[in-house]
Amino acid sequence: xxxxxxxxxxxxxxxxxxxxxxxxxxxxxxxxxxxxxxxxxxxxxxxxxxxxxxxxxxxxxxxxxxxxxxxxxxxxxxxxxxxxxxxxxxxxxxxxxxxxxxxxxxxxxxxxxxxxxxxxxxxxxxxxxxxxxxxxxxxxxxxxxxxxxxxxxxxxxxxxxxxxxxxxxxxxxxxxxxxxxxxxxxxxxxxxxxxxxxxxxxxxxxxxxxxxxxxxxxxxxxxxxxxxxxxxxxxxxxxxxxxxxxxxxxxxxxxxxxxxxxxxxxxxxxxxxxxxxxxxxxxxxxxxxxxxxxxxxxxxxxxxxxxxxxxxxxxxxxxxxxx
Amino acid sequence: xxxxxxxxxxxxxxxxxxxxxxxxxxxxxxxxxxxxxxxxxxxxxxxxxxxxxxxxxxxxxxxxxxxxxxxxxxxxxxxxxxxxxxxxxxxxxxxxxxxxxxxxxxxxxxxxxxxxxxxxxxxxxxxxxxxxxxxxxxxxxxxxxxxxxxxxxxxxxxxxxxxxxxxxxxxxxxxxxxxxxxxxxxxxxxxxxxxxxxxxxxxxxxxxxxxxxxxxxxxxxxxxxxxxxxxxxxxxxxxxxxxxxxxxxx
Numbered sequence: 001x002x003x004x005x006x007x008x009x010x011x012x013x014x015x016x017x018x019x020x021x022x023x024x025x026x027x028x029x030x031x032x033x034x035x036x037x038x039x040x041x042x043x044x045x046x047x048x049x050x051x052x053x054x055x056x057x058x059x060x061x062x063x064x065x066x067x068x069x070x071x072x073x074x075x076x077x078x079x080x081x082x083x084x085x086x087x088x089x090x091x092x093x094x095x096x097x098x099x100x101x102x103x104x105x106x107x108x109x110x111x112x113x114x115x116x117x118x119x120x121x122x123x124x125x126x127x128x129x130x131x132x133x134x135x136x137x138x139x140x141x142x143x144x145x146x147x148x149x150x151x152x153x154x155x156x157x158x159x160x161x162x163x164x165x166x167x168x169x170x171x172x173x174x175x176x177x178x179x180x181x182x183x184x185x186x187x188x189x190x191x192x193x194x195x196x197x198x199x200x201x202x203x204x205x206x207x208x209x210x211x212x213x214x215x216x217x218x219x220x221x222x223x224x225x226x227x228x229x230x231x232x233x234x235x236x237x238x239x240x241x242x243x244x245x246x247x248x249x250x251x252x253x254x255x256x257x258x259x260x261x262x263x264x265x266x267x268x269x270x271x272x273x274x275x276x277x278x279x280x281x282x283x284x285x286x287x288x289x290x291x292x293x294x295x296x297x298x299x300x301x302x303x304x305x306x307x308x309x310x311x312x313x314x315x316x317x318x319x320x321x322x323x
Numbered sequence: 324x325x326x327x328x329x330x331x332x333x334x335x336x337x338x339x340x341x342x343x344x345x346x347x348x349x350x351x352x353x354x355x356x357x358x359x360x361x362x363x364x365x366x367x368x369x370x371x372x373x374x375x376x377x378x379x380x381x382x383x384x385x386x387x388x389x390x391x392x393x394x395x396x397x398x399x400x401x402x403x404x405x406x407x408x409x410x411x412x413x414x415x416x417x418x419x420x421x422x423x424x425x426x427x428x429x430x431x432x433x434x435x436x437x438x439x440x441x442x443x444x445x446x447x448x449x450x451x452x453x454x455x456x457x458x459x460x461x462x463x464x465x466x467x468x469x470x471x472x473x474x475x476x477x478x479x480x481x482x483x484x485x486x487x488x489x490x491x492x493x494x495x496x497x498x499x500x501x502x503x504x505x506x507x508x509x510x511x512x513x514x515x516x517x518x519x520x521x522x523x524x525x526x527x528x529x530x531x532x533x534x535x536x537x538x539x540x541x542x543x544x545x546x547x548x549x550x551x552x553x554x555x556x557x558x559x560x561x562x563x564x565x566x567x568x569x570x571x572x573x
Contacts (some may be wrong), residue, residue: 107451131454150537
């Protein structure tokens with residue numbers, strides 16, 4: 001397999017915690033294939049200050065692509081930069097996080113370079129037949145073991161499936177990529193981002209997630225009960241699709257096939273029936289606790305501890321005891 | 324304006340997915356439907372018409388003759404005509420996007436709408452690949468879409484990990500539908516009957532001259548390890564203790 005460029009997870013202003021498991025994947029890839037990897041920090045003019053923090057993970061180079069035109073990195077521009085940096089570094093393969101950013105950017109690069117791409121990579125392993133990967137299909141109802149045709153590929157990596165990178169002694173070179181040498185596409189104008197209050201840990205990285213469905217009734221109850229319990233455990237809050245659809249919770253909290261994938265130490269599902277689409281996003285959690293007043297709810301089939309009860313009674317009592 | 328809507332045929336997402344003795348997906352009990360996200364994309368095209376845009380909607384599918392059923396449903400939902408690119412090859416996003424690019428060049432639409440991912444292989448790649456092949460702008464994961472009066476630009480609200488992002492894209496562009504863009508309409512019998520007279524073109528994939536992209540080989544599929552149900556807890560004090568232990572707080 002060819003050398004790998006790793007597109008650090010970024011919002012343009014700074015790199016994001018999801019970069020850690022991505023580097024874990026890159027170290028694994030390098031160990032299994034003997035190939036090198038480079039890390040690309042892409043964003044606005046300040047993104048370069050982070051280069052130092054990425055020199056200790058065994059990358060051959062840390063490449064900085066900083067430009068005011070990448071402050072809000074839209075997919076067309078980020079893909080153009082990835083493509084040019086792959087040329088500059090000689091990396092023929094590319095990996096990023098399976099996040100809304102990675103999913104947006106990576107397939108564009110795959111098409112431009114005519115590469116096969118694997119989405120949501122959960123595992124990689126070298127075998128007698130070469131490097132094989134595992135990825136979910138049908139909302140996680142099946143796990144496919146796959147191989148790409150050729151030596152080069154694009155990979156979106158499921159953050160919950162890889163641990164953080166190990167530090168190594170040798171420090172990486174830092175190299176600048178001069179964004180002015182390429183023509184950035186101009187067909188997309190970034191207008192705004194409406195982000196929720198960011199007072200809790202990142203949902204995909206949190207070690208405790210407290211999640212709820214439509215029985216939470218309204219946004220105020222959702223925040224008071226689930227937010228209250230999450231805060232007592234230093235956790236993040238998640239939601240079902242039904243809760244988001246009915247306006248009880250914002251979209252960035254949705255866990256499931258089409259939302260975020262989480263695998264915390266502890267997942268508390270309150271008023272969550274447990275559709276296959278929701279289970280797809282959380283069933284790799286270490287311990288699952290379910291609270292539901294329907295004793296036949298499918299969530300109990302995956303829960304380590306289940307309580308059949310009204311969440312409006314139980315959660316305040318739990319908050320009391322966990323104070 | 325002309326809108327191309329890409330349609331994929333998938334098993335009903337609530338179907339039970341099982342493997343047969345040979346490790347292949349057992350399709351015997353499947354009900355086949357339009358990929359739910361593509362259905363939302365099509366609904367949005369119809370709503371653009373209802374909001375006053377003069378719209379021609381062309382639904383396109385790539386698959387075998389069985390796909391006609393889903394394209395007929397698309398016609399009943401409001402597409403004006405449909406194209407079935409006849410192709411028996413397994414659909415991977417690389418080759419499908421090459422075929423869609425060829426259809427795009429033939430049709431020259433102002434906008435392509437499609438689902439953000441298909442609920443069978445969950446790849447989430449085809450639209451982005453198509454945009455790159457055509458060197459067009461893209462806006463994925465749309466939860467709101469507005470086309471300007473002159474039909475040269477679209478404003479798209481996207482559901483992203485951080486919240487809701489708004490972009491403006493110049494047309495033509497590729498836009499993918501997320502869950503909350505709309506709720507597709509129920510198709511009534513008169514619409515189904517009326518759709519029978521709408522054109523459905525069958526086009527052999529070989530006539531499009533598209534390249535075959537480098538692909539992915541599936542070695543095997545298997546069911547994930549099953550979690551077994553744990554135990555029921557009756558007492559809140561006990562549950563609090565279990566939660567405290569699992570969270571690493573003693």
